[in-house]
Amino acid sequence: MSSTDLTNDVRLSSALNLTARSKPRFVQLLNDSFVIGWRNLLRVPRQIDWLIGVTIMPLMFLLMFRYIFAGTVQMTLPQGVSAVNYLVVGILLQGIVFSGMNTGYGLAMDAKEGLMDRFRSLPMQHLAVVLGRIVADMAIAIFSTVTTILVAFAVGFRPTANLGEWLAAIGIMGLTAFVFCWLGAVIGLALKTVEAVSSIGFSAIMPLTFISSAFISTDFLPSWLQGFAANQPFSLSVNATRGLLNGYPDVGNTAWLAVMWWLGTLVVVIPLTAWLFEKRGE
Amino acid sequence: MGYSGEYAVRATGLKKSYGETQALKGVDIHVKTGTVLGVLGPNGAGKTTAVRILTTLLQPDAGTAEVAGVDVLAHPDQARRVIGLSGQYAAVDEILTGRENLIMFGQLYGLPKSIAKARATELLAQFGLTAAGDRILKTYSGGMRRRLDLAASLIVAPPVLVLDEPTTGLDPRSRADMWQVIENLVSDGTTVLLTTQYLEEADRLANEIVVIDHGLVIAKGTADELKTQLGGERLDISVADGSNLAEVEQSLQQLASTWGIAGNEVLVEPHTRRFTVPYPAGAAGLMQAVRDLDSVGIHPTDFSLRRPTLDDVFLQLTGHAAEDMEGDGSYE
């Protein structure tokens, strides 16, 4: 290629660049998130061992709870409520919380590889680095959740939900996954290193899933934990999903309460993420 | 290539502290449009800190920075369009192919996918990576990865290019390739700011050099000016085991004074029994040096004449060796 060609082409590129960048911010954000999301998805089949790892973890929880604890949990439940149905919902939502940690891990990995600095030095919408990460992590969470549901059916999960209830339950689980991806992003950006995210981040989020109604009714927890466990938003998500899929307990307003909690969390967490991202260089 | 003002980079009074560490204590950096400025300094001098400030990655505590006429601190987003950055460590996706990396970065610059693809193909060719373009980066050598990283910073042909130690860790062959690439870019009109630990590299590429140490500019000028300041070549003289080093040092100091060299410029490294002294006559006077040494009773076991290194620059400019930079910087 002659240097004249290059110069012409460069002028063309620069011109196009300026045109493209005069689009509204929101359009840029969508475009950039799509580009980063696609990049993250391209990486998945090339890290197949990692994908197997994140898919297997909820399956292990499922099988262990199904065959080790289900009998005991059954004794805590009212007549006619299936422990398998009860536990599967808890395990699905725990898996969703853990998959949010992938977002933190992925961002810390990008920082480790120096890519974060490259992104920060580009005239792009920086929040897209996080949003694009979340797009990919949501896809992985869906894959892993569907796999878990299929295996759950094989080991005796028998939900009573109709189509509408399924859709509502999927909505709750999806929103929960989305929120935990953002929380994962905060953890990833705040802790900075891959090692810290996979140890500290994980330990920080783990209690939230156990001090909850995920695996046992909160009435059976120590009394000083009951208030928190019964009312924290993760429990609300679990209760709402359980109500929708299994008809126990009654959903009532729980689903709406969960939605309100999560939307409120997003209002705090999204700007916090943007702020953490911009001050990463310090 | 866009910018026609006199200085493509103009930074004054840059200060930055990390907690107790003062990484920059008031640094000025000016790069004339279309030229190359080399920022020379040892580990921890503050080179990367300065680079990160100029490329919007870091906020300085004080100072101003302007690149291609854009105020970097006030309009970071605009600045990002006129600066290409290739950082100290390659910042590319290890799990994507070279082509996928370039397409992704092109799209993030706002290019439509078709243009981003065409540009990726062009850049791969320009950097001799066409054959490797569809392999994932994990399979690249350090030199290839470094070239791809540079290619990624050239997608929109920015008028100003900032390179942080572009050849550290490369073998001599890859280093020469990288120098060639940089020279080509400069001849196409790009303004380049590069940092380096190698005097040789600054010498080859830079029109002007700024030497920084402990966050301060300690010298600046063209390579020739700095070298004149350094007093030319150095003689390394090793003496036999068991020699009386103090005696040899004294003789050497006397001899040096006849060459016009001050006594305190004679350096000794006791554990290797090696003396280093500036030798103004250079290669032409080599035989004379041997005779002179003989005449004062110094019989070297090893003897060589070499060009000054960064270490010598530091010895001369700061009175302490580059390795002693850490800690309080004092040199006993």
Ligand SMILES: Nc1ncnc2c1ncn2[C@@H]1O[C@H](COP(=O)(O)OP(=O)(O)OP(=O)(O)O)[C@@H](O)[C@H]1O
């Ligand atoms: N994020 C940070 N937190 C704390 N201290 C830092 C940080 N980054 C740099 N420093 C300190 O600031 C000083 C200057 O560092 P800088 O990275 O700018 O040096 P450099 O000239 O690029 O060195 P090198 O040749 O090793 O890359 C050093 O003392 C370093 O330890």
Ligand SMILES: [Mg+2]
């Ligand atoms: Mg550095």
